[in-house]
Amino acid sequence: YMDDSFSYELASQKLYYPPCQCSFPEKQTCLLQLWDEIGLLHEKPKQLSGSRLTVIGFDVDPNAMSAxxxxxxxxxxxxxxxxxxxxxxxxxxxxxxxxxxxxxxxxxxxxxxxxxxxxxxxxxxxxxxxxxxxxxxxxxxxxxxxxxxxxxxxxxxxxxxxx
Missing domain, CATH: 3.30.70 (Alpha-Beta Plaits)
Incomplete structure (x- = not known):
């Protein structure tokens, strides 16, 4: 199965997600809310977002379109x-x-x-x-x-x- 999901969002488009007590990009927050609705477990440490991410050990910079x-x-x-x-x-x-x-x-x-x-x-x-x-x-x-x-x-x- 696949438990990774990648998307994009403007930095200004954030929503507060109460279970984690922090804000995430809007699309990510909506996905987390959907998972909550259907009872799919997820952990806060795995909820990554930002202008640079580490994905399977690689530095990914979506703004520079590089890895x-x-x-x-x-x-x-x-x-x-x-x-x-x-x-x-x-x-x-x-x-x-x-x-x-x-x-x-x-x-x-x-x-x-x-x-x-x-x-x-x-x-x-x-x-x-x-x-x-x-x-x-x-x-x-x-x-x-x-x-x-x-x-x-x-x-x-x-x-x-x-x-």
């Missing part, structure tokens, strides 16, 4: 990519898989960087022992550094570049 990783997550990802790409390093298959999963999540914001994992997937293909140590070869090093450089410089997704 990106929070700065600390972006810095952490870039540092991890660069560390992983160290010459002569050996990482476990599980660590390779964790890196790939983290990068796949980041591709929601950086979809054009997907080719940067091709050498990682080639390296782990057919491997089944989670603790097996794998060398980081030159191709993996090159691709991970390429990804790190691009993530570091990327502003994230700009939904409409003409704005």
């Amino acid at each position: 990106t990783l929070p700065d600390h997550k972006k810095t952490e990802l870039v540092a991890h990519l660069r560390n992983f790409a160290g010459k002569g390093y050996r990482w476990s298959l599980q660590e390779f898989q964790q890196l790939a999963g983290w990068c796949e999540w980041s591709f929601n914001m950086f979809p054009l960087l997907k080719p940067g994992l091709s050498a990682v997937y080639e390296k782990i293909r057919g491997k089944t022992q989670p603790s097996a140590r794998l060398h980081v070869n030159n191709t993996v090093i090159h691709e991970l550094r390429w990804m790190a450089d691009h993530v570091d410089r990327s502003p994230g997704l700009l939904f409409y570049k003409s704005l």
Whole structure:
């Protein structure tokens, strides 16, 4: 099931919602009142609104029509990519898989960087022992550094570049 709902509202269009003792955008308040009427439970901490929101770990700015990783997550990802790409390093298959999963999540914001994992997937293909140590070869090093450089410089997704 889906329990997320997104909409827009002018900042001036707010209604007071007594159960939470605060005001929300008008459409959100109406939705909460409907849920109250039909007995659908909802919690105050999940009722987000504002000019910038964090959605599944991404910073979404509807006014700028953009989305990106929070700065600390972006810095952490870039540092991890660069560390992983160290010459002569050996990482476990599980660590390779964790890196790939983290990068796949980041591709929601950086979809054009997907080719940067091709050498990682080639390296782990057919491997089944989670603790097996794998060398980081030159191709993996090159691709991970390429990804790190691009993530570091990327502003994230700009939904409409003409704005």
